[in-house]
Amino acid sequence: MTDGIKVDSGQILELLNQKKDRMQVCLQACAACSLCAESCFMFKEKGEDPQYMPSYKMIKTLGKLYKKRGRVSRDELEQMQQLLWRNCVLCGRCYCPFGIDIPNLIAFARSILRSQGIYGVFPHTSGAPEAECRQINQAL
Numbered sequence: 001m002t003d004g005i006k007v008d009s010g011q012i013l014e015l016l017n018q019k020k021d022r023m024q025v026c027l028q029a030c031a032a033c034s035l036c037a038e039s040c041f042m043f044k045e046k047g048e049d050p051q052y053m054p055s056y057k058m059i060k061t062l063g064k065l066y067k068k069r070g071r072v073s074r075d076e077l078e079q080m081q082q083l084l085w086r087n088c089v090l091c092g093r094c095y096c097p098f099g100i101d102i103p104n105l106i107a108f109a110r111s112i113l114r115s116q117g118i119y120g121v122f123p124h125t126s127g128a129p130e131a132e133c134r135q136i137n138q139a140l
């Protein structure tokens with residue numbers, strides 16, 4: 001359980017700063033054209049629910065972390081957990097004509113959440129108990 005564990009915003013900011021220039025270029029380059037959604041099978045599979053759009057997942061997680069300079073609540077991180085693990089399998093299929101590497105950005109956002117003790121659910125859709133997920137994720 002991660003309830004009650006304080007978010008270390010300083011640590012998040014430190015991680016964000018390690019890739020700041022590259023990440024900011026990517027985040028600013030997004031023209032919200034939605035073309036990446038066409039190549040995401042999860043978006044198609046889930047009836048084109050906007051929460052499965054690659055750009056949505058990127059902007060509502062990493063974009064938010066940058067915008068708030070790491071000052072997010074645990075609730076906000078847990079909302080991101082759903083977008084980053086349940087809504088994406090990092091298959092690498094999403095295509096962006098502007099060259100934004102969304103899987104890479106999602107993987108980076110996952111690493112930031114892991115730094116705060118928030119792990120993915122594995123298998124990503126099954127809702128396995130968190131302790132078990134953590135063990136599996138650490139073993140990977």
Ligand code: SF4
Nearest residue numbers: 030031033034036096
């Ligand atoms: S295709 Fe690229 S520019 Fe268009 S919405 Fe997706 S990430 Fe943004």
Ligand code: SF4
Nearest residue numbers: 040088089091092094
């Ligand atoms: S990496 Fe994630 S966002 Fe991109 S196509 Fe695969 S499931 Fe969709």
